[in-house]
Amino acid sequence: MTTTDNIHRYLDEAFADIPRTPETADLKEEIRGNLQARVAELEANGTTPEAAAAKAITELGDIHELIDSIGENEPAGSPGDTAARLMALNRVRVSPAYVVRTVLLAVLLAGGVTIVTVGSILGGIGIAPAWLVYALPVEAVLSGAFLGLIVGDTLGRETSQHYPTSPGRALGFGLASFAGLIGLGFVAIWFANPLLWLLLTGCVLALASLIAFIALGVTQTNRMKPWVKQLNSTYLIEDRFSQDPASAARFGLYTVVIWVLAFAGFVVLSIVVGFVWSWLALLAGLVVFFLVLARMLFPADSKVTTHKPADSNKN
Amino acid sequence: MTPKSADPAQSEPFASDLLRGHTDTIVLGTLRNTERYGFEIYKTIRDATGGDYEIKEATLYATFRRLVKDGLVDAYWGDETQGGRRKYYRITDAGRAVYTRNVADWNATQRIINTLLTHKGTDS
Numbered sequence: 001m002t003t004t005d006n007i008h009r010y011l012d013e014a015f016a017d018i019p020r021t022p023e024t025a026d027l028k029e030e031i032r033g034n035l036q037a038r039v040a041e042l043e044a045n046g047t048t049p050e051a052a053a054a055k056a057i058t059e060l061g062d063i064h065e066l067i068d069s070i071g072e073n074e075p076a077g078s079p080g081d082t083a084a085r086l087m088a089l090n091r092v093r094v095s096p097a098y099v100v101r102t103v104l105l106a107v108l109l110a111g112g113v114t115i116v117t118v119g120s121i122l123g124g125i126g127i128a129p130a131w132l133v134y135a136l137p138v139e140a141v142l143s144g145a146f147l148g149l150i151v152g153d154t155l156g157r158e159t160s161q162h163y164p165t166s167p168g169r170a171l172g173f174g175l176a177s178f179a180g181l182i183g184l185g186f187v188a189i190w191f192a193n194p195l196l197w198l199l200l201t202g203c204v205l206a207l208a209s210l211i212a213f214i215a216l217g218v219t220q221t222n223r224m225k226p227w228v229k230q231l232n233s234t235y236l237i238e239d240r241f242s243q244d245p246a247s248a249a250r251f252g253l254y255t256v257v258i259w260v261l262a263f264a265g266f267v268v269l270s271i272v273v274g275f276v277w278s279w280l281a282l283l284a285g286l287v288v289f290f291l292v293l294a295r296m297l298f299p300a301d302s303k304v305t306t307h308k309p310a311d312s313n314k315n
Numbered sequence: 316m317t318p319k320s321a322d323p324a325q326s327e328p329f330a331s332d333l334l335r336g337h338t339d340t341i342v343l344g345t346l347r348n349t350e351r352y353g354f355e356i357y358k359t360i361r362d363a364t365g366g367d368y369e370i371k372e373a374t375l376y377a378t379f380r381r382l383v384k385d386g387l388v389d390a391y392w393g394d395e396t397q398g399g400r401r402k403y404y405r406i407t408d409a410g411r412a413v414y415t416r417n418v419a420d421w422n423a424t425q426r427i428i429n430t431l432l433t434h435k436g437t438d439s
Contacts, residue, residue, distance in 0.1 A: 033399035036399035062371075066373050091389075092391060093394050
């Protein structure tokens with residue numbers, strides 16, 4: 001028995017001769033974690049680190065046969081199979097406490113936003129009871145806190161596809177969401193209860209939130225795990241716009257036309273019939289935009305071939 | 316089935332081949348009440364027998380892979396922030412069904428073997 005007193009060197013040597021695939025990398029990491037746990041247990045009982053590592057490796061037994069068997073049956077499947085395999089290998093535990101907490105917060109958040117929105121509208125047209133109007137700022141602050149907690153909590157977690165955001169940045173995103181929602185809420189409440197401090201505080205908070213998001217956004221680094229990046233690089237090619245740049249260019253032009261028309265319609269309707277109905281122009285624009293997007297990404301002749309789909313140019 | 320251990324270095328007072336044939340069920344049994352990671356499963360088995368039976372960890376890894384492939388356990392990485400990363404295993408409902416059946420089968424087999432081994436025969 002060769003005695004190695006470093007588990008990492010031992011693993012590197014044991015896995016040296018076999019091709020590196022997701023499966024073998026996964027097995028190597030799993031064995032490494034278990035060896036570390038065993039070493040920690042031995043060291044806690046007073047064994048020296050070297051002796052502990054050597055003992056853990058001895059107890060592990062002969063892994064070469066196992067490694068060879070994993071390396072052999074390497075399925076070479078379609079990209080879909082590869083994705084499913086990688087997903088299965090890289091699954092990360094979802095903590096039930098987190099799910100329960102987030103669902104509860106999301107329900108509270110939805111309730112809070114609804115109360116603030118409806119309260120502001122009712123207050124704006126003068127049919128809200130006074131106590132409701134006074135309660136709205138509190139509700140806005142609470143909603144902001146719920147959103148901030150969800151955002152911060154979520155970003156700080158490792159998922160199957162992403163590494164966790166660093167605690168400081170997760171806190172930053174949480175606070176920015178917190179401030180942003182309160183800001184928007186205060187501005188909305190100002191319509192119901194035209195107090196200058198509501199408007200000022202709201203604008204300052206919304207602006208601060210925007211600046212914070214921009215600062216966090218431009219300093220954002222990659223969070224994706226290697227297997228996701230690798231998968232993305234193979235999947236981009238299967239995307240229709242990448243396959244057919246002409247349809248991407250056409251979609252760009254359509255987008256401009258749709259939104260120019262929608263905004264023009266919005267302005268004209270606002271002047272002619274007022275704000276009550278003019279938003280319908282934007283809604284119509286949005287609907288047309290998504291219909292066009294769907295049409296471009298999934299053409300009626302669903303076979304993705306090189307020939308151009310016979311679209312009649314309507315613009 | 317070869318009697319006793321095939322390993323000449325250590326001769327155990329039990330048929331380890333027989334035990335090895337039940338590794339899947341033993342692992343499923345350790346996962347009945349809680350999810351565990353590899354070393355925890357190893358430790359549970361070792362401690363449960365008071366150290367009499369130390370299953371080879373290399374055997375365990377092959378077992379985990381087979382159980383996952385058959386859908387009897389789910390595997391996923393834990394979200395520990397410190398220390399080594401751990402791969403956890405959790406028994407599925409299919410795994411529970413197989414475990415229950417295997418235990419019932421074993422109990423029946425054990426009864427029959429015990430009966431046969433102690434049977435003196437009714438020679439006239």
